[in-house]
Amino acid sequence: MQKNYQYNTSKLHFILFWVLFQIMFSKVGSATEDAQTATIFQDCIGCPTMISIPKGEYAMGMPPIFQGRPYDKGEMRRIVIPRPFAMGVYEVTFNQWEQCVRSGGCEEVDDRGMGRGDRPVVNVSWRQAVKYAKWLSALTGEKYRLPTEAEWEYAGRAGSTTSRFFGIRLEMVCEYANIFDIHAWKVLQYEWEHLPCEDGYVESAPVGSFKPNAFGLYDMLGNVWEWTEDCLAYTFRPSNGTSSEAVLRGDCSQRAYRGASWLNHPAKYIGPSDRYKYLEVKESDLGFRLVREIE
Ligand SMILES: [Ca+2]
Numbered sequence: 001m002q003k004n005y006q007y008n009t010s011k012l013h014f015i016l017f018w019v020l021f022q023i024m025f026s027k028v029g030s031a032t033e034d035a036q037t038a039t040i041f042q043d044c045i046g047c048p049t050m051i052s053i054p055k056g057e058y059a060m061g062m063p064p065i066f067q068g069r070p071y072d073k074g075e076m077r078r079i080v081i082p083r084p085f086a087m088g089v090y091e092v093t094f095n096q097w098e099q100c101v102r103s104g105g106c107e108e109v110d111d112r113g114m115g116r117g118d119r120p121v122v123n124v125s126w127r128q129a130v131k132y133a134k135w136l137s138a139l140t141g142e143k144y145r146l147p148t149e150a151e152w153e154y155a156g157r158a159g160s161t162t163s164r165f166f167g168i169r170l171e172m173v174c175e176y177a178n179i180f181d182i183h184a185w186k187v188l189q190y191e192w193e194h195l196p197c198e199d200g201y202v203e204s205a206p207v208g209s210f211k212p213n214a215f216g217l218y219d220m221l222g223n224v225w226e227w228t229e230d231c232l233a234y235t236f237r238p239s240n241g242t243s244s245e246a247v248l249r250g251d252c253s254q255r256a257y258r259g260a261s262w263l264n265h266p267a268k269y270i271g272p273s274d275r276y277k278y279l280e281v282k283e284s285d286l287g288f289r290l291v292r293e294i295e
C-alpha cells in the first residue's frame with residue numbers, strides 16, 4: 001500500500017508539472033502558421049530539399065498523458081531553440097547518396113532489395129551519415145550536419161504535445177507514416193504487434209508518400225529511423241538546462257536515433273524511446289536527414 005501511495009503521489013506531481021508546461025508553452029500551437037511562411041530551398045541540383053524551422057521552445061520528453069509512455073520514463077525538460085534552422089523536408093534518399101558516391105565522398109551502400117531512387121538511404125552507419133554531411137557542406141559552402149536530438153524532437157513535434165504529431169488515434173497513423181501495418185504483418189509474418197490500418201508499403205516507401213507535419217516535414221514518424229548527433233548520456237543529460245545543443249558527454253560510441261520505421265509496432269512515438277545504437281551499426285530501417293544552419 002505504501003508503495004502505491006508513493007507512486008500515485010509522484011504521478012500527481014508529474015501531472016501538475018505537465019499542466020504547468022501546457023500553460024507555459026500554449027503559444028507553440030502557431031506551428032501551422034510558421035509552415036505557411038517557411039522558406040523551402042535546395043543548395044544545388046539534386047541536393048536535399050530544406051525547409052526553414054522557426055525558433056521557439058518546447059517541453060522535450062514524454063509527459064504522463066502520452067500513450068505508451070512507460071511509467072518510469074518521466075524525464076522532461078524545457079528546450080529553447082534560439083535561432084531558426086533549416087531541416088531536410090525528407091529523409092536523405094538513395095539518389096542523393098549516390099551523388100556523393102559518384103563524386104568520391106561516400107561509399108556504396110546496400111539497399112537489401114528494398115529499392116533505391118527516392119527511397120530513403122539505409123544501411124548507413126552514423127559515421128557514414130556524418131561523412132555525407134561534410135561532403136555536402138564542402139560542395140555547397142554551407143554548414144550541414146545531423147540534427148541534435150533536441151532539434152529533431154522540436155521539429156518532429158511541430159508544436160504538438162501528444163505522443164504523435166497528428167494526435168493519438170491509431171487508425172490515423174497510416175495517413176502520416178509508413179509503419180508496421182496490417183499488410184506488412186501479413187507478408188512478413190513477424191510476430192510483433194501491427195497497426196490497425198494499411199499504409200500500402202511492406203518495407204521502405206519513397207520519401208514524402210504520406211502527410212507532413214505542421215512544419216512541412218515528411219516521414220518524421222515511420223519509414224526509417226533517423227540518426228541524430230547526441231551521445232548516450234542518461235546520467236549527464238542536464239535536467240534543468242534549456243540548451244538544444246547535442247549532448248556530447250557519456251558514451252559517444254553510441255548515438256541517438258529517432259522517429260520509428262516500417263518495422264515498428266504502435267509502441268513507437270515522436271517522443272524518446274529506446275534510442276541509442278553503436279555508431280558503426282547499419283540497419284535496413286535506419287537512415288537520416290540533415291539540418292542546415294541558416295543564421
Ligand atoms: Ca508499412
Ligand SMILES: [Ca+2]
Nearest residue numbers: 219220222224
Ligand atoms: Ca523517418
